Amino acid sequence: MAGTVRALGFAGSLRAGSLNRALLRAAVELAPADLAIETFDIAGIPLYDGDVEAQGDPGSVAAFRAALRAADGVLMATPEYNHGVPGVMKNAVDWASRPPGDSALARRPVAIIGASPGITGTARAQSQLRQAFEFTDSPCMAQPELLVFRAHEKFDSEGRLTDEATRAHLAKFLAAFRDWILRTGAV
Numbered sequence: 044m045a046g047t048v049r050a051l052g053f054a055g056s057l058r059a060g061s062l063n064r065a066l067l068r069a070a071v072e073l074a075p076a077d078l079a080i081e082t083f084d085i086a087g088i089p090l091y092d093g094d095v096e097a098q099g100d101p102g103s104v105a106a107f108r109a110a111l112r113a114a115d116g117v118l119m120a121t122p123e124y125n126h127g128v129p130g131v132m133k134n135a136v137d138w139a140s141r142p143p144g145d146s147a148l149a150r151r152p153v154a155i156i157g158a159s160p161g162i163t164g165t166a167r168a169q170s171q172l173r174q175a176f177e178f179t180d181s182p183c184m185a186q187p188e189l190l191v192f193r194a195h196e197k198f199d200s201e202g203r204l205t206d207e208a209t210r211a212h213l214a215k216f217l218a219a220f221r222d223w224i225l226r227t228g229a230v
């Protein structure tokens with residue numbers, strides 16, 4: 044067994060009360076001892092613009108890319124908007140995907156989780172987000188999945204994940220993600 048595996052986590056919602064930010068906090072709490080998850084707030088990342096990129100990465104983008112490169116794996120908590128990936132999440136992935144073939148995502152193992160109040164628990168958004176990692180050449184963990192449906196019933200008023208079954212499933216998911224990083228990454 045290697046030493047501690049490092050993952051970078053980010054959520055695709057800007058709301059302070061975001062269920063997905065809360066889910067990411069729960070992931071930090073429930074990760075196995077040998078998986079350290081640092082989080083990155085993507086709120087400062089501007090809309091992708093190739094002209095801006097050509098002049099040099101904005102500070103927030105440079106920091107994001109550096110944090111991704113320092114991580115052994117990437118954990119994303121995505122909401123679902125209109126049966127797809129919210130723009131803020133896709134925009135962060137688009138910046139991270141540059142330049143193609145040599146990006147901070149290339150060959151870096153990734154995993155997706157998500158929470159929504161609906162009954163499908165971000166299934167469509169996760170499926171759509173997964174497609175991006177075919178282009179970035181990032182091994183995306185297929186199983187287990189974590190779809191937190193009726194999520195508003197599973198967190199308390201302070202955003203703590205209180206549903207015991209979801210907590211147990213998240214802990215198993217994170218142990219599998221650690222194994223996935225060790226199996227597919229360059230750790």
Ligand SMILES: Cc1cc2nc3c(=O)[nH]c(=O)nc-3n(C[C@H](O)[C@H](O)[C@H](O)COP(=O)(O)O)c2cc1C
Nearest residue numbers: 056058061062063064122123124125126159160161
């Ligand atoms: C523009 C918009 C579209 C939405 N579309 C969906 C949807 O397709 N499926 C779904 O389960 N929830 C949908 N929702 C509800 C979100 O899942 C819910 O607002 C969720 O709390 C957002 O994630 P967050 O709490 O991390 O911000 C939508 C919400 C918004 C604002």
